[in-house]
Amino acid sequence: MDGPHGLRVTAEDFGLEGPRGWAFRGVRLDAEPGSLIAIEGPSGSGRTCLLLALTGRMKATEGTAAVGPARLPKQLAAVRRTSALAHVPGVTDLDPALTVGEHLRERALLQRRFGGSLRALLRPRGERAGEAASRIDAALAAAGLDPDTLPKGPRTAVRDLERVETLRLSLALALIGRPRLLGVDDTDLKLSDAERSGVWALLTSLTESGTTVVAVCSEAPEGAVVVSTAPAATAGTADEETPGTVPPAAPAAPAKPSEDGVGTADMTTDADADKPVADKDADADADTATTPAADSDSDSDSDSDSGNRDRKTADALA
CATH class of the missing domain: 1.20.5 (Single alpha-helices involved in coiled-coils or other helix-helix interfaces)
Known part of the structure; x- marks a missing residue:
């Protein structure tokens, strides 16, 4: 795959507070372009929130971060244009009734319509079809998914895929846009040791092609830049009598969308x-x-x- 140049990712005291308290807090990170960044921690420790914040999908409330030349939390749209997500529950869910081929063609069409230039849209139909096929083939090769090996080939429905095949398909769909930063959630969830090793090898190969990868996991592999979201790492210091704890937040009003379409939380409450x-x-x-x-x-x-x-x-x- 003709991979793009990856992006450097840095963060300083990066945190996000929601209606129920801090999702994560005090995150510090400095990863070079083309790095494999592992967000490690138990389920419920804010791993996915940190992944979404670093890829411009959630707005942090404390500290700063930088993804390439874009600064967070101000330049969310710029980060979204250069990043993609894969295998994130509730965000990139696949339609179980659609086939593998239908998912790939749909993503290529959306990429051409919304991710390409106006000049590309005005090219002859044959050139556009050839470009779409080239993107799909390159993405499948990078994700390690060969549709011909599936039970019904490209006509295999998503519901009939194994878990690791679903993960690879989600990666391929994200790679069609040729992102410079790729975020992957639940990388090792419910996978065998062999499957887990294969997925990490796949993500490492993506970084070697130049893409910076941020992956959520319960246990980081060797050689990755590790960011821990375990409670001890994300604990606040507001309660001086009980170190390592964060006092519960007051009940909040429902979350309201911000002007740029990114979810934010309105923490205004009647505390009395x-x-x-x-x-x-x-x-x-x-x-x-x-x-x-x-x-x-x-x-x-x-x-x-x-x-x-x-x-x-x-x-x-x-």
Whole structure:
């Protein structure tokens, strides 16, 4: 594959805070172009959030990072134009009903429509088809996936693929755009030792062709630039009495999309109240409503006692 030149990735005290607290915090990184960067940590430690932040899909709330000449968190769009994602649940999910060939043709068409230049769109149809076929063949070769070896060839549905084949297909789809930075999630999830070794060898070969690869894993391979998201590495220092912990964040309003289409969290809360303001007002109105009633009962009792005393006085005079 005619690989592009990779991008250098750096980060300094990089962090992202969401409605439930810090997804990751204090990340420091310095990886040369063409490096294999392994985001290592247990599930739920913010690995995917860090992957999405480094590829311009999530906006960090603390620190800075740089992907090539683009700076984060300000230049998200610039990072997205030079990066691609593969095998990220909820982001790059494959349609199980579509075939391998349909996925590849669809991605090549989208790349030509949205990733190419206007001049490329005006070329003759034969040239455009040849360019698309060339991109697909190069991406499949780089991902180590040969459709002819599948049960039904290119007409094999995604639902019939093995897990490692699904991963390779997702990689091939991402590589059609010839990214300079490739992000891969769940690299070693539910794979055998042999399959895991094969995937790491594949990602290493991509870096040797010039692409910088960021891969999420539970255990990093030898030779990778390791970024740990384990709790001890992402812990904050706000609670001085209990080092290594981050105090829980106050309940937040729902997340709102920012102007550039990247998700952000609105952390504005009513920290002084446990109940909505409407409930507090209703309780206050209820308390106010019961006070005059109590006073009215008291006045009524007083008038009744006064009337009894007047009748007794009249009877005595009679």
